[in-house]
Amino acid sequence: MKTKITVALTGLNNVDNPGPGVPVIRGIRESDLFEPRIIGLAYENLEPGIYMDGVVDKTYQVPYPSEGSDVLVNRILEIHRKDPIDVLIPNFDAELYAFMRSESILEKAGIKTFLPTLEQFEERHKTNLPDFGEKYGLEVPFSKAITRIDEIEKLKDEFEYPLMVKGKFYDAYLAYNEEQVRMNYNKISAKWGLPVIIQEFIKGTEVNVVALGDGKGNIIGAVPMRKQYITDKGKAWSGITLDDEKMLELTRRIIKAMKWRGGMELELVKSQKNEYYIIEINPRIPAWVYLAIGAGQNMPEALVKLALGMEVKPFEKYEVGKMFIRYSYDLITDLKEFEKLSTLGEI
Amino acid sequence: MRIKKNIAISDTGFIFNPTTGDSYSINQVGQEILAYLGEDKSKDEIVSLMTSEYDIDAPSFEKYFFDFLSMLRQFELLDEINEN
Numbered sequence A: 001m002k003t004k005i006t007v008a009l010t011g012l013n014n015v016d017n018p019g020p021g022v023p024v025i026r027g028i029r030e031s032d033l034f035e036p037r038i039i040g041l042a043y044e045n046l047e048p049g050i051y052m053d054g055v056v057d058k059t060y061q062v063p064y065p066s067e068g069s070d071v072l073v074n075r076i077l078e079i080h081r082k083d084p085i086d087v088l089i090p091n092f093d094a095e096l097y098a099f100m101r102s103e104s105i106l107e108k109a110g111i112k113t114f115l116p117t118l119e120q121f122e123e124r125h126k127t128n129l130p131d132f133g134e135k136y137g138l139e140v141p142f143s144k145a146i147t148r149i150d151e152i153e154k155l156k157d158e159f160e161y162p163l164m165v166k167g168k169f170y171d172a173y174l175a176y177n178e179e180q181v182r183m184n185y186n187k188i189s190a191k192w193g194l195p196v197i198i199q200e201f202i203k204g205t206e207v208n209v210v211a212l213g214d215g216k217g218n219i220i221g222a223v224p225m226r227k228q229y230i231t232d233k234g235k236a237w238s239g240i241t242l243d244d245e246k247m248l249e250l251t252r253r254i255i256k257a258m259k260w261r262g263g264m265e266l267e268l269v270k271s272q273k274n275e276y277y278i279i280e281i282n283p284r285i286p287a288w289v290y291l292a293i294g295a296g297q298n299m300p301e302a303l304v305k306l307a308l309g310m311e312v313k314p315f316e317k318y319e320v321g322k323m324f325i326r327y328s329y330d331l332i333t334d335l336k337e338f339e340k341l342s343t344l345g346e347i
Numbered sequence B: 001m002r003i004k005k006n007i008a009i010s011d012t013g014f015i016f017n018p019t020t021g022d023s024y025s026i027n028q029v030g031q032e033i034l035a036y037l038g039e040d041k042s043k044d045e046i047v048s049l050m051t052s053e054y055d056i057d058a059p060s061f062e063k064y065f066f067d068f069l070s071m072l073r074q075f076e077l078l079d080e081i082n083e084n
Helices: A021-029 A069-082 A093-101 A103-109 A118-123 A126-136 A149-158 A178-192 A245-258 A289-294 A299-307 A335-344 B028-038 B043-053 B058-074
Strands: A003-009 A034-042 A058-061 A087-089 A143-146 A163-166 A172-175 A196-200 A204-214 A219-230 A236-241 A261-271 A276-282 A323-325 B014-016 B023-025
Touching (some): A021 A299, A034 A069, A087 A299, A093 A118, A178 A196, A204 A245, A204 A289, A204 A299, A219 A245, A245 A261, A289 A323, B043 B058
Parallel strands (some): A034 A058
Antiparallel strands (some): A163 A172, A204 A219, A204 A261, A219 A236, A236 A323
């Protein structure tokens, strides 16, 4: 008999730059262990996951983390009082800080999470990547965080063009000259705030790993993937699982050294000399996680088990050569649904 | 010189490299050459087998054959083993 649980999660924005919510839900729904009730937590009224069939059972609107960590956490606790949550899975980098800081408050209220520690979160941050690489002996591109537009002119002393201009949470643009850096600096800082990260551009193939750590240095699962089709936002629209021991070994090293707790996405560039550079470590499950599920590692289910304190055996294998191809689909819904969420904050 | 062990080649001539995720399609002649490489035949043996099977002289075949081998090498599909 399956165990009934209620899982609340964010990331229902299944758009061209998708959040991981919908694939995480699909994984949990495919579990042989759980009979889940899914509560969607939506920041915007038009997040597609709210309206898709068979995805969420209930959706509540929540305030952006930028309105204050306490405001967001209090809203979660308010939802929990009327619709009890067993497990909470935050799926955005930008909200993680609020939930990590409030982990004990949530736990006390009966909401389980399985998140990285604040120290782990900070250590792998884009702004700290060079120190991270040095500490663990890993290849990382040279990068620098800037907070003033007049710093752009001096970048030519330390970087060669082209270079990458990145937001502290999201967005990355390749810039070939100072003017393009300025343009992207303004665009990114307006959206994500400061600092803006300037990173050495490494030419090569983009490869990624989705992984899950148990917080004690053990790896529960890891699946490497190569992006086969990349959108203009740099997101994978199609990908394929790889048989690459070097990528797996690198993942094991990082998870062991950091004692990583929770989901993780390693973004790597494989250079033409077959060297791997870590360009980002995302502290959560990525939007392409359904590929890992399809290849035999249901990491969202394993994450729920870890959050519930259940014993989780590491995945031993995955299918190589499994592909995912994302698609867009026009969903028809009624204004009444939209109205309910807009006026009542729930649907 | 032989095709790397983990490279998957289907009967239809579809090649998949599981380390890089790249895939390629080759024609019937390419498949035959890959099959000979899989049997550890030397370059000279392959030239001899192909020129006796097809209406082509050795120098012409070698030109295409070496091009094909360098392409396989560039795509990281070959394990290099010294031939004596």
